[in-house]
Amino acid sequence: MKFKLSVLAAATAMAISPVSQASEVEVLHWWTSGGEAASVQFLKEKLNNEGVGWSDFAVAGGGGESAMTVLKSRAISGNPPTAAQIKGPSIQEWGDLGFLADINDVATDAGWDDLLPGVVSDVMKFEGKYVAAPVNVHRVNxxxxxxxxxxxxxxxxxxxxxxxxxxxxxxxxxxxxxxxxxxxxxxxxxxxxxxxxxxxxxxxxxxxxxxxxxxxxxxxxxxxxxxxxxxxxxxxxxxxxxxxxxxxxxxxxxxxxxxxxxxxxxxxxxxxxxxxxxxxxxxxxxxxxxxxxxFNVDSFAFFNQSDAGKADAQKAMADAILSVEFQEVFNLNKGSIPARLGMDRAAFDSCAHDSMDAFVAxxxxxxxxxxxxxxxxxxxxxxxxxxxxxxxxxxxxxxxxxxxxxxxxxxxxxx
Amino acid sequence: MFKYLENQLPKLVMAPTAIAMFVCMYGFIAWTVGLSFTKSRMMPQWDFVGLMQYEKLFANPRWMVALDNLWIFTFLFIVISLFLGLMLAIFLDRNVRAEGALRTIYLYPMAISFVVTGTAWKWILNPGLGIEKLVRDLGFTDFEFRWLVDQDMAIYTIVIAAVWQSSGFVMAMFLAGLRGIDDNLIKAAQIDGASTTRTYWHIILPMMKPVFFGAIVVLSHIAIKSFDLVQALTGGGPGYASDLPANFMYTFAFNRAQMGVGAASAVIMLCGVLAILVPYLYSELRSDKQ
CATH class of the missing domain: 3.40.190.10 (Periplasmic binding protein-like II)
Structure with missing residues (x-):
């Protein structure tokens, strides 16, 4: 009886595990302070509503230096997270090493090329294909x-x-x-x-x-x-x-x-x-x-997943990041402006308006x-x-x- | 059979530790040395480029600053810690009252981590919060003590904090040494009419040689490995004026995507440690044989 039970348990586990994995993203980020954490929470809830689980992998430390160290060791050991907060030319470096996942079909369906300004979408692409999704645009000067x-x-x-x-x-x-x-x-x-x-x-x-x-x-x-x-x-x-x-x-x-x-x-x-x-x-x-x-654009880069279910969850996340609601909530919290163009600007303050105008001009x-x-x-x-x-x-x-x-x-x- | 097992048992029990040691210490040392000859940037890449990373390393002004700082720091840290530790030990050894309490007070800093030491001294030495403000508030408005924010003096603040932390430990080592000296020797010296200073200088200190040696080895490897103190006290600043090699290595290997340069600097640090340890081990092993 005991034996049978354990077999049953193993079988159930095998049956269940692909399902639970299928709908989960593991996200490495370093947004742990007040407003930033609230923004991440919003993304998590949005994905949960779409049936995608969120496994938080936050590594604190302002500039993300410790987060990058953790990411490198995870990537070397062949177990990268679903997505990680990576930006700028580093996306190209990770792409060169062959770690990044192609999410071009999501981008084409949602028309990212029209939604994003050229300078931003160039950074998100590796060899002409989208591998990352932008969350905001900071003005530094x-x-x-x-x-x-x-x-x-x-x-x-x-x-x-x-x-x-x-x-x-x-x-x-x-x-x-x-x-x-x-x-x-x-x-x-x-x-x-x-x-x-x-x-x-x-x-x-x-x-x-x-x-x-x-x-x-x-x-x-x-x-x-x-x-x-x-x-x-x-x-x-x-x-x-x-x-x-x-x-x-x-x-x-x-x-x-x-x-x-x-x-x-x-x-x-x-x-x-x-x-x-x-x-x-x-x-x-x-x-x-x-x-x-x-400009300083924060973005999430997506890592190659062997599991098809995880890859789907990844695409759902990419889609959610570029959604109007997320871009608005996140950027209101963070002080930046949305990476997505043509959004309603009523909710933003005068500094953000200046920033948006200067960005276009x-x-x-x-x-x-x-x-x-x-x-x-x-x-x-x-x-x-x-x-x-x-x-x-x-x-x-x-x-x-x-x-x-x-x-x-x-x-x-x-x- | 049983006899055989019994003979082998110690080796069997030690085997996992030995294997772990070999892989985790020597294996990774070898790996780092290997990496330092490759062009690795963000991730290890096994394209060998000879000594290029070493050339880059020694062409880097920040590394040269870190090396200079290491000499200054190591020398002052060891000399001052030894001197203060020895003085404290001698005074405590002369039957002072409340020796137990004093000993604990001097030994206490050792119980604090370097990060805490660094943070506390950061506040004490900050011109707007610490000593400078205190003295100015007392009425000496021209008083200036800004080593922490002065590019030329920042490294000395690290010496101050490190000495504060470690001299108690040196005191304990010397105190143990002094207690181990046979009283009869000192009495004999006194009968021969030697003054106290002379007794210490010619009889007691020479007998402390092994303690000096032990203390120097312990202190010098603390100095070469120093990382957390700098990180907490000055963050390597102002600029990179108070960087030590360990901080340089961490920055380049992990934050700057220049793993090759980082590995090369780690190898140089290893050479520094070996330069101290090898003569020490050599003399230790030789004296064992005698």
Whole structure:
């Protein structure tokens, strides 16, 4: 009897397991903080309603570095998750290694080519086929300012880098921290990126920092960029090294500092603090970059599945990500704008509207460029080299010429 | 038969451990060495490219900073820890009151992980929160102590935190050594008219040689492996001014998709450890034979 029971149990298990597997996706991501976690929850519920299970595989840690380490070990051991939060050129690297699943039929059915802007869909494709689905578009070149601080100091919000130095000096003289900043490599790189775009313009940015063109990198513009970047050293406070970005944002919120250069995820901090855009805080394009847009697109890449049921669940997930409801809810929580074009914008605030307009406008003028500080433009090796030089220069008293020389050498070595 | 089994049993019992050791230690060491000669980037790829990754490594200014930092850190960390540990041990050994309590206090930092040590010192050394603010609040408004945020001085803050953590442990080692010394020797020295300083310098310290040796080996491998302290205290910053080789290795192998360079740096670190361990093992094994 005992024997029979166990046989029965085994048979049932075999009968059941393909079914339960068929409708489940395992998703690796690092969206664990407040608003982000709520967005992921929404996607989970949406899939549950369609009969697809969700097995959460969250690995905490801001930039997703630990998540990537886990993903690599899972992939090497031949057991990758159904989908993972991967973005930018990394999608191509994973594609090259042969790990990614083709979800082109979902994309064709839903007409992704028409829904997504060209720059975004290019990133999602490997060898012409969709392998990933975008969830949002962040604009990185934002300047967040506290108007009250500016009034007190008798300064105006700057629109060029030259003006920035003048206004920042006024803030500093009035006893404020002019530029709220956290001394972490990626934040240094984020500010550096804004300076590159503001001083050098979109063409230079594209050539030097996306294509890695040595002539552009060796030009006088690079020295000029470092000159401006170096001038910013005097406008941050001594306590900045190691500070997290949201702590820097809170300095702007509580009137300790005048401005911060940070992507649109900073908006979430203002929102949580109960501040209104336009009155309590102002969002403008970083100095000299009003016609440009550095984009940072988050996306889920899909991994090859041996099980047909899992592959179906994967497709259901891809479809859900591009749905109007998900794109709206997710981006309202995250502060970004939807990757999908032509959506109703009533629910979004004025900063998001600016962002949407700039996105469309800059895509026509060539001002739409990928963010190198957020892994959208170049390989991890090259962006790492840029990080190293930017952060080293910003924390030293090296001259602009030295900075430019180090940058060229580091990029050449990493390519 | 039974006799045979009985003889073999220890070997049988030890076998799993030995196998695990060989695979997990030497196997992976060999694997890393192998990887360092390939062009591996995000994933291991077995295309051999000779010494290219080593050339890249030594052309990287960040690695050179990490190496320089390692020398500074290792030297200061060992010397200061030994000195403080020895002094504490000598004072405690001179029949002070409440020795038990004092010993526990000095040994306590050892019970704390490097991450906690690093975080605590990060706050203490932060100019806006810690010592600088305290002294300024006391009325010395010009006081400046900003090593933590100074690119040239950041590495010394790591030395401070590491010494704070480890000197108690060195004290315990020396204290055990001092207690092991025969009282008669000291008494004999006193009868011969040697001063206390002279007794310590010429009799007791030379007898502490094995303890010095043990302490140096333990401290130097702590220094070479240091990773969590840097991560918690400075995050390698400002810039990458306080990076140590272990942090460099982690960043390049796992975050930067440059596994080849990361493996090469790991091999160099291994060579560093071997340079210390091999002479030590050699002298240990030789003295065993005598």
């Amino acid at each position: 934002w300047l967040w300012a506290n108007p009250e601080v500016f009034t007190k100091a008798g300064a105006t919000i700057p629109t060029t880098w030259d003006d920035f130095m003048v206004q920042a000096q006024k803030l500093k003289d009035a006893g404020f921290v002019a530029l709220a900043h956290g001394g972490q490599a990626w934040q240094d790189a984020t500010v550096f990126e804004a300076v590159v775009l503001g001083v050098g313009g979109a063409d230079y940015y594209q050539k030097a920092f996306v294509e890695g063109d040595m002539d552009a990198l060796n030009s006088a513009t690079t020295v000029e960029v470092f000159e401006t970047f170096g001038q910013l050293r005097q406008f941050i406070d001594a306590n900045s090294p190691g500070r997290d970005w949201n702590v820097a944002t809170s300095m702007v919120i509580n009137g300790e500092a005048g401005m911060q250069i940070m992507g649109d995820w900073a908006k979430g901090e203002f929102k949580v603090a109960g501040k209104n855009s336009g009155t309590d805080y102002v969002c403008v394009a970083a100095p000299g970059t009003s016609g440009s847009f550095t 800059s895509s026509q003028t060539g001002g739409l460029v990928p963010s190198f500080a957020h892994g959208m433009a170049v390989s991890e090796a090259v962006s790492g080299a840029i990080y190293d030089t930017a952060t080293n220069y910003f924390n030293s008293s090296d001259s602009a010429e030295e900075g430019a020389k180090q940058l060229v050498a580091a990029i050449a070595a990493a390519q």
